[in-house]
Amino acid sequence: MPLRALLIRDIRIALRIGGGALTGVLFFLAVVTLIPFALGPDLALLRRIGPAILWLGALLASLLTLDRLFADDQADGSLDLLLTGRTPLELVVVTKAFAHWLTTGLPLVIAAPVLGIMLNLEPDALVIVMLTLLAGTPALTFIGVIGAALAATLRRGGLLLPILILPLTVPVLIFGVSAANATLTGPMPFGTPFAILCALTLFSMVIGPFAAATTLRQGAE
């Protein structure tokens, strides 16, 4: 199975020295630590906006490492092999994105409750934030692959990636935070925004790989 080999290779690269696996979590930690310094140590306020802070931190952290997703492969030439190989490029993109999510998105989900305790969140709020992040971070990765593919085909695209991708992540942020806030504010049920969040994830899993594969093919010409 070439896709499994690719998955294992990408995870290995991410976990190795110089890989990006830990960078995302550390960035997440740094962002969440900085916010109380800006807002003041008011625990009631932090509890109220805690889910939003966690979501914003996770969003920024998962975008941070995305620009290397194809750029490294392009630099060492393995992207050309993937492009000329017989495995459909869309599946290659899905595999690489999944490996990226396993090494950066999943650690964010696991780290979120720890940071949530620091933000004075209730136990059931912690569970819900974790659930929404688990459902929502794949959407961020799969929207991000489009930007990553653009960044690989453009030589100086790395800095451009957040500008291009952040507007597209607005819906994920809105539904993620409103599902996560369900236990806090009350009137909004948890089910509806969570279902839409899952729908967004599935939707971006379809759109993202196709757009990214097209970008890579066009860029290779």
Added chain:
Amino acid sequence: MALIDLANPTRFLTLATRVLPWLVGLTLALFAVGLYLTFFVAPDDYQQGAVVKIMFIHVPNAWLSMFVWGVMCVAALGTLVWRHPLADVAAKAAAPIGAAFTFLALATGSLWGRPMWGTYWVWDARLTSVLVLFLMYLGIIALWRTVEDPSRAARAAAILTLVGAINIPIIKFSVDWWNTLHQPASVFRAGGSAIDKSILVPLLVMAVAFTLLFLTLHVAAMRNEILRRRIRTLRLLQARMTNAGARA
């Protein structure tokens, strides 16, 4: 003349030179009529007074902010599917104009909001989704400016334009959701469901006038872009020849 004939830039340039004066004249005439209707025919609002005149500028701009993205989408399809050389030029020329219309829609809306709502900006659903649209325009322009090779930039921008087009309705929907979640609908009062003819006619005339303004600017910008590309090619050739001469 078929669309494929326009693939020849020279032919497009001749056509543009022939059409542009007419477009400019027509735009000016319609603006004259539209502004006359706006200021002398359309009645003042019984509540808003003369401030309601901003609407005749604001609504056409808002409509064009989305129309231009549609034009860019058609151009993007032209780039990706048919490799039409003029589609690249059309897409590139449209982006800054669209961004300008979007900015004007935001700015006039903000100026309208100050006397009506008492604030320049509210995080209202429409304002917010237009703001996101403005950011996406800026992203596309930034993308065009990052890549040196025009045809490569065109394909990257085309993909992003289409992805954006798929996302715009989703963003609009989610912002609506977010808005109803955060604040009650206090800003827009229900009422005036049907627009009176005395307001509708000037508004439509202004909308057509602004659309013609876009067409005029777009054709002119496309012509400029073609000429700019020619100059770039000539410069590259010249540099190559000087290099060869120096080596000989």
